[in-house]
Amino acid sequence: MSDLHRLSIRELSEGLAQAKFSSRELTEHYLKRIAKIDTQVQSYITVTAEQALAQADAADAAIKAGHATTLTGLPIAHKDIFCTQGIKTTAGSKMLDNFISPYDATVVAKGKAAGLVTLGKVNMDEFAMGSTSENPHFGSTKNPWNLEHVPGGSSGGSAAVVAADLAPFATGTDTGGSIRQPASFCGLTGLKPTYGRVSRFGMIAYASSMDQGGPMARSAEDCAYLMNVMAGHDAKDSTSVQKEVDDYVSNLNGTSVKGLRIGIPKQYFNVQGLDADVKARVEESLKKLEEMGAILVEIDLNMTEAYVPTYYLIAPAEASSNLQRFDGVRYGYRCENPVDLMDLYKRSRSEGFGTEVQRRILIGTYALSAGYYDAYYVKAQKVRRLIQQDFLKAFESVDVIAAPSAPTTAYKIGANLSPTEMYLGDIYTLAVNLAGLPAINAPVGFDKNNLPVGLQLIGNYWSESQLLSVVHQYQQATDWHTKRAAIAEENA
Template sequence: MTDLHRLSIRELSSGLHEGKFSSRELTQHYLNRIAKIDAQINSYVTVTPEQALTEADAADAALKSGHAHILAGIPLAHKDIFCTKGIRTSAGSKMLDNFISPYDATIVTKGKNAHLVTLGKVNMDEFAMGSTSENSYYGATKNPWNLDHVPGGSSGGSSAVIAADLAPFATGTDTGGSIRQPASFCGLTGLKPTYGRVSRYGMIAFASSLDQAGPMARSAEDCAYLMNVMAGHDELDSTSVQKPTDDYVANLTQTNVKGLRIGIPKQYFNVEGLNAEVKACVEASLKHLESMGAILVEIDLTMVDSYVPTYYLLGPAEAASNLSRYDGVRYGYRCENPKDLEDLYKRSRSEGFGEEVQRRILIGTYALSAGHADDYYVKAQKVRRLIQQDFLKAFEHVDVIAAPSAPTTAYKIGAKRTPVETYLGDLYTLAANLSGHPAINAPIGFDQQHLPIGLQLIGQYWAESQLLSIVHQYQQTTDWHTQRAAIAEENV
């Protein structure tokens, strides 16, 4: 069984439940692929073979009982931002290189309850701060489509393991596009749910009002299976919303694309820096949706110029607050031989945090400081409300809003980009985090270098089913999501 990694989640589920192969065989298949291929990609920070095989055996026992969860026995990779009991949880940082979590994040617990098998923890930009997965203490992750290019970030390890077929699906987090942009760069489907739809308990915080966990996989159908496990109210998370969840798999055909009104913000397609190939590919995908019966409606989103400055005040401000707990005292990295308490604090934080994290802490601390908070942080919160109202006004006339997921395809590892240039690359994804709306990336083609391009659809609050359904139906008439990088085609 050398081709198990080519099966969809539905095919894996039916194969396991029908006894065509066992979870142990499937898990070992992925562990073999990781052992052979991952050194080229650097996607896993920690692989847990013994635990994975133990969990696979437990899943096989549940499958034999005839009462197993539909996903029982299917392997999964977790972004290394989710706490996992007894396994290192590093958040891609030297600061937490030695941190073994004493508890599981809620979505990890939900995965265990469904008898999903954890293969390990995957690489990411340090504390989810970055768009390339180069800002990791463990080195850059490479894009399986071209190893000279980045996989996106901060969930770059999650996108890379799926694109290389080193896991059938993975968890990710999205604070400003960190699910959608790497999904775009690696030719995958990735969903950022509505803020509050998925528990943040046990997810190491970057910016608490923006962070949201979501699924990443090859197809909308595969994402829907994982959403059925992840979504739901959690009393351990005060921002989790008490609202019934859908059966995302059953609802994959619920949305009628015929008559669907798709908003096309004219400002999004006139942005300086939007690559011509990306623009043409996105427009072609929208024409395809139009041929399926959708109605394209030009709309105005007037706050586009405010997305980046607003996000890069609020995000760093919350980061400065959240990361103040890493002081070298309670857990995490501690400098050697500190002279006194002040030296302990200074050296532990300057040695434990990378350059990008330090930059954002400094920006956030300044934005929150006495004499500046009203000018920066408070004003940014007011602008955030205007951005939200801009979207709510647009949704009075359309069902979903379409945009590129990123203005370019994946750029080369080590490309000389200023922080501002990198931040502007997040332009299309930031707004959904600022407003809290759900958004999804769908693979729609390739540029001349054969690097993937993605389409982003932004939905109304709690419209995850609709977004998954639209992309699923698009994927029934296209094959972009089935294309594989050469490295994924290797049999092990």
């Protein structure tokens, strides 16, 4: 029973169905690991041990009665941006440190309906704005591969819990790379679905036209199991698309790699700042896919230089609008002894929000202000359409597009990158959110410092099954996704 954390989702599901172990035993196993290891990783904001054990007992009863789903009794960790009824939901911010949600996000509710056991809520960049999970209020989550490095962000806690085997899988959100980049930094598989594929109801908003929830796990197969739960139309979310959902697990071998046309954007491999080790590992993974029968096709994505400026006008503009509700009046942080209403607003927001959130609110408010709206925001939306058209033109000749997930491996904690340096690190991920496309990260090796490197595959709309299938077959032919950090091998 000491190696339960080494089992895949399929193996865990089969073990529960065959009564090799119970959900309570599995949950207790993870809770012991969290108590022992997470003092070093610092991935959880809230551990819900009592609730988890109650859910595990209910799952065991459902399994015994023959009412179980495939995932009944499996533990999961939720990014602390998803509202959870009766449990603190902070979005990684001092602003919401005392917020107990009165309802469940749709993603959480679907997980409960499937019988998943919630271990707790995990750390993140404040309001999902950042790439390191160096949280100013809840502390820095560590990368399990090297505790002196960041796990990436904003879903860094989600990546760290899986990489340290403190949960078998986790939910994340991706507004500009926040699933794919931490998955790359922590050697995991992470899928950003098509915009509208997963409900945003109960997911605290950053940039509403780009936010999208998705699964993070060790393998494409594990992600497919969670996608079967997360995906689907939700009447509570006006941006959720009413479209039939695939059985992602059944379709894992549905796409043949043989004859698959993989687009290689020449602009992506000439980006200044692309680390030599990252480039080498990504090219090796593409060579492996070519050996498996894929056809590599050089393509042009001419709008590459516009990704960063376009994103960092639109996303902050939406953030400034979404975050105006946090005013110290209705819920969340409130300053002490305000002298009047204006003082209440100003001090509650300046004390409750961290530096990066304040920076993006200011940028966004400026871009939306009178006299600048047309010059900045409207122009950025027009360029956004050109970026989308650039991808759609590419998909006329290729099936998927390959790129690094990030130009470097994980940064050192406290590296104090300038905002510009941090934003440029998102060069490979931002366009996918601007265009609303699906994309996946797959681990493909390590750099000279033994830090993981990720390959990103970008698909056309609604091609999540195809992306999961291609990565699954790559993972049948390689073993990068099975590698574990030393800290993950510790037994509870």
